[in-house]
Amino acid sequence: MGYLYIFGTIFFTVYGQIMLKWRISKYSGLPDGLQEKVFFLLKLLFDPLILSGFLSAFVASLFWMAxxxxxxxxxxxxFMSLSFMLVFLLSIFLFHEAVTAHKMIGLFLIIAGIIVTSQSA
Incomplete structure (x- = not known):
């Protein structure tokens, strides 16, 4: 059951990050003026799907407590490093972000780190 809690933490963390990126990319860039920035951020804050991303962060924290x-x-x-790996892979497929050698090396090091630390139980 403990690994299910870790999986839930990772799932809801990744969902929140992907949802935030997806919804924010639907809006124009951050305006220059202070007042425009505040209104822009409030508009983002009340987007239902962005709110779902915030809610998923809360749910992830409940799973993490468990x-x-x-x-x-x-x-x-x-194991939380798996969220980096999943966000990286999803960002390639969903947002067509660039894959570079440095990113691939970093991803490999994260995976190697997970394997090494999981052997210490």
Missing amino acids: AMTKFDLSYAYP
Whole structure:
């Protein structure tokens, strides 16, 4: 059950990040003036799908609290790096973001780190 809690944390974290990027990209860029920035950010804040991204961060924190009842922090936390990997992969497919050698090396190092730290249980 503990791994389900970690999976829930990762799932809702990734969902929130992808949803925020997707919805924000539908709007124009951040305006220059202070008043325009405030109105722009308020408009984003009340977008229902952006709100779902914020809600998913809250739900992820509930899953994380449950995971902390099952695992040591030093064991469970490296699994959170999987969210970096998933966001990276989804950003390529959903947003057509560039894949560079540096990003691929970084992704490989994250995966290697997860494997190494998970062996320490």
